[in-house]
Amino acid sequence: MKHIVRKEFTDVLRDGRFRWCSVLVGALLLVSLGHGWVQARNAQQEHAAAQATARDHWESQGEKNPHSAAHYGIYAFKPRLALSFVDEGVDPYTGTSVWLEAHRQNDFLLRPAQDATAAQRIGALTAAQVLQHLVPLLIILLTFGALAGERERGTLRQLLATGIGRRELALGKALGIAGALALLLVPAALVGAAALVVGSPGPAASPLARGVVLAGVYLAYFTAFLALSLAVSAWARSARTALVILLGVWVVNGLVAPRVAVDLSKWLHPTPSALEFARNVEREMASGVEGIPRPDRDALAERLLAEHGVERVEDLPVNEVGVYLQESEEFGNRIFDRNYGALWDTFERQGVVHEALAVAAPLLAVRTLSMGLAGTDVEQHRHFATAAETYRRDLMRRMNGDLADNSRTGDTYLAGPELWEETPPLEYAAPTLGWVLGNRILSILVLGTWLVGAVMAAAARVRRAEVT
């Protein structure tokens, strides 16, 4: 076996096509890793600076009515997790910052994809894209002739005449090719690990554990591709046929399936356009919906007067305006929960379709897991958005509560810097690795099935490989 591994390794290294392809893929991988890391670090630094400035502005408001402060609002920035430099996921499309203000659950801002030209969208190359698309292509180019080529050249007869078994031969070839690929991938993995250790661009959320699992995901993906390529090479009558079939698989996996997954998931679980969504929220906010009526200010005043046994709102121990504003907030929150909840649930159902379709294309499972581990998937966007919205509601409650409790109806009330300072900043804790993996069981199962299926197919096809 070791002789086959060594020979295959030598053969691959001496192959000019491999040298050129690996130099190209290796360079793209290192450049995309480096570029991604610098970009992630810069973004994180900009976010940190902007967050500090926003906080500074918040605390320097001077004397102001708390409700005016609530309208003044504050920005929240989604932290870039350490591995986001490998896979930027949906961040360019969803945005990474949100303005938290009174009466409104705003959309996220800073969406680079919104401002990008078509060429930029095609040309944006991340390490994840190199790993998901180009490395499998390299595996195909190295493996398509492994058995079909030996058979075509006549060397398979001579090899098998030595007494070596078909499976031993195929395994030796797989390990030899894997060894050559390791020359390309191990340095890249080390660079990635060094980047994590030396200067993690984002806050800690088990970066090394996430990195190890991410490496395992890609290892499983590459092994599945290698095994699949071997199976096709053992089955095909000629190396050319094997190449054509495998390139077809690559196109379906990398280009067709993702497109189909997006279209099919949108068709099965349609979402409103941004304009439709905004109009719907606006309409419901204006008139309320069944079960969620708009707060009635007169009824509120009467209730307060009755509760406190006074006849005029000016005599109430609380500021009726503050109470009303908070009731309005609560009303708005229910409308937002209803609309955003439905929207997020639809996204989640679309995600399930996406994950399920990975049975036809392992890339879909790998992409989902890669984004999840990098902290850049829709689920973690939702996780942050929920935390930011919870913070906003707490902030509004605090401002309205201050107005209600510390002033009377009709007063001109101004709060001081103490209120702004004692309002805690948003402390966001990214989800744990267990949370991420728990949400991605389906993708893990599908990728595992692909791996086991491809290895079994390779074993079966190799055992039955024709000699001539």
Next chain:
Amino acid sequence: MNTPKSRHPAELGNGRTPLLEARGLSKNYGATRALDSLDLAIAPGEVYCLLGPNGAGKTTTINLFLGFVAPTGGQALIAGLDVSTHDRETKQRIAYIPEQVMLYRNLTGLENLEYFAALGGKGALTQARLTDILVEAGLERPAVDQRVSEYSKGMRQKVGIAIAIAKEADALLLDEPTSGLDPQASNEFSELIERLKDRGVAVLMATHDLFRAKETGTRVGIMRYGRLVTELGTEEIGHADLERIYLKHMHD
């Protein structure tokens, strides 16, 4: 006409166990009978040449001994072991040289030999010993370290012989090994076979070359339509006799 049975070496009085033996060996490809109840026994130090036109069953016989195809009936035995049930053990006893020895173009002759010898279970041979084997097989010393992409067909056939020497194979299966070689290269190849025969190697060679069969073989079997139609000892006949007998069987 009854199919002749190859004389068992024991019948020749040499008392040796056959290294290559076919017992009622048959192979069908669909409705086509490619090999029909072949009985054959080749003892150590014997060179058995199978003659016959294309499609006579020569290559099928070799493929059955190599275990590349499963027999429809009968047995192919190497050193008494059935090829169907002892794939690895039987292959460790044999070497195979096809019409065109195909090697790895990116590797040198020495690296090719090292690889095939190692796969054949001879991993401990030194580079010097492997070089000596290549030279013994007739390769010029400077060619040993050249990439095989620069080799002629004759040079590749010599590497094939070197693989057999390095493997210390007990039996050699040759499928048209001199086809396409120039007369000098063919002659050199025959001399190498002669040397292996003298070392006690049993050789089964499929060939179209009547002259080479008479010169190299100790026995000749003539095949047609998958059947062994006659068998001759080469010492009993001359070149002209062999040609006459061959043509007679082809026209029957």
